[in-house]
Amino acid sequence: MSKIESLTLEDVMGERFSRYSKSIIQERALPDIRDGLKPVQRRILYAMNKDGNTFDKAFRKSAKSVGNVMGNFHPHGDSSIYEALVRMSQDWKVREPLIEMHGNNGSMDGDPPAAMRYTEARLSKIASEMLRDIEKDTVDWVLNFDDTEYEPVVLPARFPNLLVNGSTGISAGYATDIPPHNLGEVIDAILYLQKNPNATLDDLMQFVKGPDFPTGAIVQGIDGIKKAYETGHGKIVVRSRTSIEPLKGNKSQIVITEIPYEVNKAQLVKRIDEIRLNKKVDGISEVRDQSDRNGLSIVIELKRDVDSTGILNYLFKNTDLQVSYNFNMVAISHMRPERLSLKKILVAYLEFQQEVIKKRTQYNLKKAQDRQHIVEGLIHALSILDKVIKTIRASKNRKDARDNLVKEYGFSEKQSDAIVALQLYRLTNTDVTELENEHKHLSDEINKFNKILDNPKELNRVLANELKALAKTYRNARRTEIQAEVSDIKINTDVLVPDEDVVVMVSHDGYIKRSSIRSYKASTSDDGLKDEDYPIFMEQLNARDHLFMFTNKGNLIYRPVFEIADAKWKETGEHISQTIGLDPDEEIIGTYAFNSLKENGTFLIATDDGHIKQTGFESLTPGRTYKKHAYTYEKLKTPDSRVVSIEYLPTPEAAGQLLLISKNGLALRFDVNAVPVNGGRTTGVKSMGLRGDDKVTNLQLVNENSVIALVTQRGSFKKLAIKEIPATSRARKGVMILRELKSNSHRIVDFCTIENDDQPLEVRTDHHRIHDILPADYSFGGRYSNGSFVIDVDSEGTPVSIRPKLTDLSID
Known part of the structure; x- marks a missing residue:
């Protein structure tokens, strides 16, 4: 009878998820520090090698390889296996492809590969180095998912694949981004580390300069590389390789021949063309992708007499012509995910290869000793051949013959089996000589193997020679240029x-x-x-x-x-x-x-509660957050205070005089120079001596010949010469320019200057009505006049503003 346990959901989920996490960390997404492979990649390489699908044989259908991997080792979807197989063949994704493929295996434009039934694949030559010596007990083996056969825990990986081809992956709580490197450089670093176990990072970076991407391009930021190699985490800038070529007619073109690693070329070209179409930058006439079998080529044709360097800088900043690459060197080390420094990776690989050489030597030693034992038996048998033949002929069967040889002449069972199986033509004198030569050769081999196993220096010498031979065979030139400093991109606004x-x-x-x-x-x-x-x-x-x-x-x-x-x-x-x-x-x-943003003038600012100031243009120039936040140019005294006017004065000489008029009909004229210059986040000084609930309605710049127009809340319009208002000083009460009535007195709502008697003024009301006034139709009023009624407030609404009428622009 089954027992029902009572468990909390938290415990069940925690336990199940931790098991799931452990599984995907170790068995799916992260590479092993020793061979640099994820399980699916390792199984693909092993299965194809097991089937003889190697570089020296004919190509086979990819579907066959995928089926073998899925049926024998990797019980997951065929698409994930095929995607892993294809990626290992893409020479723009991996520095040294481990798979050779016939057919469409995708493209830098993000095109998908052809279906596995159409493509053919085999291991590449360098992939054979990943599997070399696997048959010599160099690695541990485990049963596959259905316990029908064994698969390797790790491949011998005779070259440092983790760094050479890099890796990328995301699992639960961990992600990895290891860039590709140059095989020759990495092997040189390993050879140096082998001789100098206490080597510093600077020592190793004499050899490993930085990433070497299959797509080339330019890496900037030696500090970022050094930090990544020291801590496993760092940031570099990867920039396209570009050139600016002159064309006829004073034109030019930008030619891109290498782009950053894992950038989609088609999306990049599309983005640049969108910038051209949307006129985000002026000067691009055409964008063409001219890539062919000879290599990548994107051409950006520019218009006549444009700043080609400025446009290129804009494209670096706003497209994937330049990207940031973040190192995150995480791999499985001793069954645990670990963020690794460059030295840790090299040390782990070196120790693994020493172990591989040791296990291979033990395997070869045992094999040589077993063969020597057989050869010694055959030589002894040939020396007493007549007796041996007589004994065999007197025996009942093969087993009896073997037992009799063991009993009568002291042969071992293995030697006896070999003697019984000996063919008659091997009984010549020539064969005896061959056996003696083989015995001598085996003795030399056994001595050599024992020397390797007994002397770590000899083991390291063997490993060093093999690494040197491998580097000599597969070394190729660095593709990515390393530049010490990250270029500061400065974009001229004229370009944008x-x-x-x-x-x-x-x-x-x-x-x-x-x-x-x-x-x-x-x-x-x-x-x-x-x-x-x-x-x-x-x-x-x-x-x-x-x-x-x-x-x-x-x-x-x-x-x-x-x-x-x-x-x-x-x-x-x-x-x-x-x-x-x-x-x-x-x-x-x-x-x-x-x-421009380098003007020398000032802004004259007035508030309704009687404050005024000048603020220099330079104090109000925008900051970096201008798109999201407004800038305070006037600090208001109370929540109900409002700015009523702002005027720009280009030069101090242009200042002249200003006029303030209050709601209750008081006017104050004084020199602009009497107003001090203050910063943006200030209130200013007192402009006018207001009484009670009186407020300033507006501010206008005036001179001795100015004429003003004002409108009251009762719909009255008045034209007044500025000479009627005496010039005094700041902070005074002002003079009355309305006649006070016993009831329903006029109150000024707004005023403006009249530049031209023939230019209409428009009065707007709170009913959204517009009333046009031609100043020439009205005569001047005195200081104590209340003007002429021009607006029927009952039908048109109460006036709220008066200003010169905006006319259509005169455009050529």
Whole structure:
């Protein structure tokens, strides 16, 4: 009767998952430190070698090899076996392919290989070195999954495959990324380490310069390589090999002949072409993949007179022409996953090869001793041949003959078996001489084997000679260039941004867009905004210009013009809050465009609670986080305070005078020079002596000949000469420019300067109505005049602003 155990889910899951984790770490995803192979790779190589599917024989169908591996050693899906087999054949993935394949085995473009029924495969010549001496008891063996035959725990791996071909894999809690290396360099390091067991990392790096990727390219960052070889973890930069070639007509082209390891070539070409199509960088006319059987070649043809180096730097930074490679050298060492330094890997391989040589020598010694024992028996038998023949003839059968020889002449059973099996033609004098020569040769071999086993120096000499011979046969030139420093990529903005004119619009509700001149001309009648929205900034700019947008809550939003969403003129564009978080009641009150970020002017900033300051342009230049965060240009005193105006003064000489008017009708005029220059995150100084709940409505730059237009909450319009307002000093109360009434007094909502009597002004109301006013139609009012009623507030709504009417742009 079965016993039912009561276990918690936590215990069951923990125990089951730990077993599963151990299994996939040891039996699936991570390579062995000794032969550098994962179990599926090891089984493929062993099964193909066992079947005689070697480099000196004809190719066989891949399906046959996969079937043998799956049926005898690896009880998993055929696709995973075939994928592992194919990867070992791809000379752009492994430095020294272990499989040779006929047919489509994939490509650098990420194309899948042909189905296994179409392709043919066999072991490569260098793969035979992985399996050499396997039949001589050099490695341990275990039963396969169904206990029908044995398979090797590890291959003899007569060359350091872990470093030469590298490895990549992900298991539970562990991942590995070991880059490929140059076989000759690694063997040189092992030979040096063999003579100098206390060698330092610097000593070993005289030989192993760094990774040697099958795809070549350039590795930058000797410090990253050194850190990786020291700790097993490090980062390097892998850069494509490129050249810039001149063409006719002052044009040029970038030619790429090597790309970083494991970069998909087709995706890389597609990405570069997308940059061309989207005009992310100006100057690329065509992108072509000209790769053929002679090698990789990607050509980027450039337009006339462009900065080819700048474009190449942009592509390095924004495509996989340059990538980071992270070392994570994890392998199974003594049945446990371990992150390994270069020296640990080399020491482990050296110790393993010493063990292989030792086991092979023991095997050869035993075989030689067994044969010598037989030869000695045959020589003795031939010396008493007549007696031996007489004894055999007198025997009943073969077993009786063997027993009689053992009994009468002292032969061993093995010797007797050999004598009984001796063929008659071997009884000549010639054969006796051959046996004596063989005996002498076997004695020499036995002495040699004993010498190797008894003397570690002799064993190391044998190993060194074999490694040297292997290096001589398979050594090839380094493909990857190592550069000590990581290049600092500097991208000229002129490369990124096309030198083209565009129309930029910012709306009252916070929508922003840039459109081509062509799109603007085609649809000037439809600006794409909602009915209640309207433009507050609309200018023809260059794509290389810079836009500063100031909000009434003291926030500055910066955008390079080329980064503003490109939209058709009849489209709305993007809302600024999509990238910058603004409050629902926050408005853009001033927008300015500049040719560069090195202007010398100042911004004049006024708040409704009576503060004012100047802030230098350099104090408001954008930081790195401008795309996500607004910059504070005015520190407001209270949550209810608002910025009412911001003016840009290009030079100190252009300053002149400023005018402030309060809601209650007080006006104050004084010199701009009276306003000190402060930083961005400051409030400023007192601008006007406000009383009670009075607030500043606006600020305007004026001179002695200026004329202002103001509008009140009752719909009254007034035109006033600036001479009516005396110039005084900062922080005064100001003079009254309205006549106070006993009831329902006028309150100023906004004012502006009149540049031209024939330029219309537009008054906007809280009902989203627009009322146009032509200043020429109105005469000047005195200081104590309340102006003329022009707006019916009952039908049109209460005025909220007055400003010169934006007209369509004049574009050639």
